[in-house]
Amino acid sequence: MNKKQIGFLAAAMMGTLALGTSAFAEEGSYKIGFSFYNLSNAVWAELVEEAVAYGSEVGCEVTYVDCGEDAQKQISQIENFIMSDCDAIVILPIDATAVENVVQEALDAGIRVVSYSTDFEGAETNLALDPDATGQALVDMAAPFIDEKYPDGKFTWVFENIPSIELGVLEGDAVEAAMAEKYPEAELLGSQEVLSLEEGVSVTENFMQAHPDNRVILGISSGVGVGGNEAIKTAVSEDEWDDYLLFSVDATEQECQNILNGEPLKGSIGLGGGKEHAHLLVDVCIDLLEGEEVERYTPLPPTAVTADTVEEYIANTYGE
Structure with missing residues (x-):
């Protein structure tokens, strides 16, 4: 079955790449890949772990990878997501310009692409702080x-x-x-x-x-x-x-x-917090894949905690 084609947002950190056949084999079930440039940050590490857990709750298979601040490695990891029939990819890039070509490859393959924190050309939606x-x-x-x-x-x-x-x-x-x-x-x-x-x-x-x-x-x-x-x-x-x-x-x-x-x-x-961001990112991926309208930018409002x-x-x- 062909992938549904719609827009996407941006993402957070860490793990292994366990990927299989298209998630569209089951109605409403999608495969979402998270590519983060560094998972040593506590928020991003929490985010990707929660994305896996929350994704499972809503019927999605979520996997994540950490490129270790290596732009070429991140490109290869995103290419692996494409070849593994992911339906959506959330990317926190180490180099926004470096990922533009591979992002276009994903879009050409009918994959929805979301940017997290750092925006880039081709992202269909972006979740980030101002x-x-x-x-x-x-x-x-x-x-x-x-x-x-x-x-x-x-x-x-x-x-x-x-x-x-x-x-x-x-x-x-x-x-x-x-x-x-x-x-x-x-x-x-x-x-x-x-x-x-x-x-x-x-x-x-x-x-x-x-x-x-x-x-x-x-x-x-x-x-x-x-x-x-x-x-x-x-x-x-x-x-x-x-x-x-x-x-x-x-x-x-x-x-x-x-x-x-x-x-x-x-x-x-x-x-x-990472958990809230994880839910937002998984939800926006699902919305895009199911044809819902999604804002191009979703700012994260700052709150002073003392x-x-x-x-x-x-x-x-x-x-x-």
Whole structure:
């Protein structure tokens, strides 16, 4: 049976490629492949695992792969999805331009293609954060804490960003611009990439050694909120945790727990969480395959999660 031809959105991380014959052998059952460029990020790892579980609940076979930040490997993995008769593919690309040709191959084969986070030519729908809004939200969340500790606006800070991907560059630029506008007398001591927990630990340790008097750290991944938090906890005594103003993006369950426990992480910007993203992506794939109209862009609105709101956010997002 030929594949239904309709539009698609973008996606998240990790696993093996177990693929067979066309999912259209059974009405309403589809094969969906997730190709992510890095599954060391906690949100993306949670996303792909939940996509498999949720897909099974709604009658879909979901598989996922991690290309390890290798663009050529990602292209080969997407080609494998095409040859394995996937009905839809969700892609978080390491290089948006590099995947354009293989995406066109998928579209030519009648496969629906969705982009997650980083958009690219040929994607039929995109699920992603708004980098400007998210960057501004991070600074707005941090501001009350900074203002209380540094009422004259004179302080140093370091930035743990993600310059290796386009969306990370845009979000990082938004953070730096918002900080410069709100705190013109603050000094940015340096920036370095942090995506994974391990990077969060090592980069934060390095910053603390290089700038022992610095107390303000902003980052745009859960690697900062988890790894950076652990680095600070290891380096200083508990009675010094309150002196550190650490802020991140993602508001994973672990980040929320760190905030709830009164640890160095003072706030994190929530974007819905990996589980919610997984449901959105699987649902949009099904909608496209069944001829439903789908918006070209679905933004993820930022939510500030601090000690005042963390319990409510955990209950609403993680069901606890």
